Amino acid sequence: MTRILMIVGSMRRDSFNRQLAREIEGLLGARAEVSYLDYAALPYMNQDIEFPAPAEVAQVRAAVQAADGIWICTPEYNSGIPGVLKNLLDWLSRPLVANDPERVSALRGKRVTISGAAGRSAAAGVRGSLAKLLEFMQMRLIGGEGVGVSVNPEAFAGGPLRFTPEQIAALRVQADAFLEALES
Numbered sequence: 383m384t385r386i387l388m389i390v391g392s393m394r395r396d397s398f399n400r401q402l403a404r405e406i407e408g409l410l411g412a413r414a415e416v417s418y419l420d421y422a423a424l425p426y427m428n429q430d431i432e433f434p435a436p437a438e439v440a441q442v443r444a445a446v447q448a449a450d451g452i453w454i455c456t457p458e459y460n461s462g463i464p465g466v467l468k469n470l471l472d473w474l475s476r477p478l479v480a481n482d483p484e485r486v487s488a489l490r491g492k493r494v495t496i497s498g499a500a501g502r503s504a505a506a507g508v509r510g511s512l513a514k515l516l517e518f519m520q521m522r523l524i525g526g527e528g529v530g531v532s533v534n535p536e537a538f539a540g541g542p543l544r545f546t547p548e549q550i551a552a553l554r555v556q557a558d559a560f561l562e563a564l565e566s
Contacts (some may be wrong), residue, residue: 383414383415384413384414384415384450384451384561384564384565385414385415385417385448385449385450385451386410386414386415386416386417386449386450386451386452386453386560386564387416387417387418387419387445387446387448387449387451387452387453388403388406388407388416388417388418388419388453388454388455389418389419389421389452389453389454389455389456389467389470390403390418390419390455390456391454391455391456391457391463391464391466391467391498391508392456392457392464392466393422393466397457398457398499398500398531398533398537398543399455399456399457399497399498399499400455401499401542401543402455402497402498402499402531402543403418403453403455403497405543405545405550405553406453406455406497406553406556406557409550409553409554409557410557410561413561414561414564417445417449419442419445419446419470421438421442421466421470423438424438424439424442424466424469424470424473425438425439426469427469427472427473427476432476432480433480439473442470442473442474442488443473443474443478443488446474446488446489446492447488449492450493450564451492451493451494451495451524451560451563451564452489452492452493452494452495452521453494453495453496453497453560454467454494454495454496454497454512455497455498455499456496456497456498456505456508456509456512457498457499457500457505457508458498458500458503458505458506458507458508458509459508461503461507461508462507462508462511463508463511463512463515464508471489471515471516471519474487474488474489474519475487475489475519487519487520489516489519489520489521490519490520490521491520491521491522492521492522493521493522493524493560493563493564494516494521494522494523494524495523495524495525495528495556495559495560496509496512496513496516496523496525496527496528496529497509497528497529497530497531497553497556498528498529498530498531499530499531499532499533499543500530500531500532500533501532501533501538502532503530503532504530504531504532505530505531506527506530509527509528509530510527512527513526513527513528522563524559524560524563525556525559525560528556529549529552529553529556531543531545531549531553
């Protein structure tokens with residue numbers, strides 16, 4: 383079975399992007415095994431502690447390496463990548479072995495797709511930034527900047543994130559294309 387690892391760019395327990403990831407998981411259904419990366423305990427990237435890798439770093443690297451594909455669902459903080467997500471990506475992009483001239487990382491060659499829920503922007507700024515960054519990190523980006531979801535006003539007032547039929551259709555197309563890429 384195809385294994386997809388969800389990375390949510392927010393630490394908030396019931397964030398809009400965690401709700402988005404759950405919606406995507408439902409759209410994937412029984413076609414994939416979905417898991418969520420827990421990286422809350424990850425230390426700040428620091429080359430002084432890079433080798434040997436801290437246990438938390440080794441754990442997230444192992445989870446990424448075991449996945450067939452990565453699906454990032456992220457908010458947009460000031461039109462950019464949330465700090466916690468950037469820290470995770472920095473750790474994952476570093477060489478697995480000290481002084482490796484090939485600089486092989488846990489991310490290199492890994493297939494990835496992007497979605498984001500935010501205000502009116504539908505996370506366009508972060509999705510664009512992430513697309514460039516992930517390609518720079520030598521990941522195989524599927525679906526370009528991915529699918530953005532504008533958060534409904536009621537959700538900002540404490541209600542759940544609601545998806546329009548158009549948003550569901552776009553996410554379904556993204557899910558189908560990502561699965562196809564992972565299975566080829």
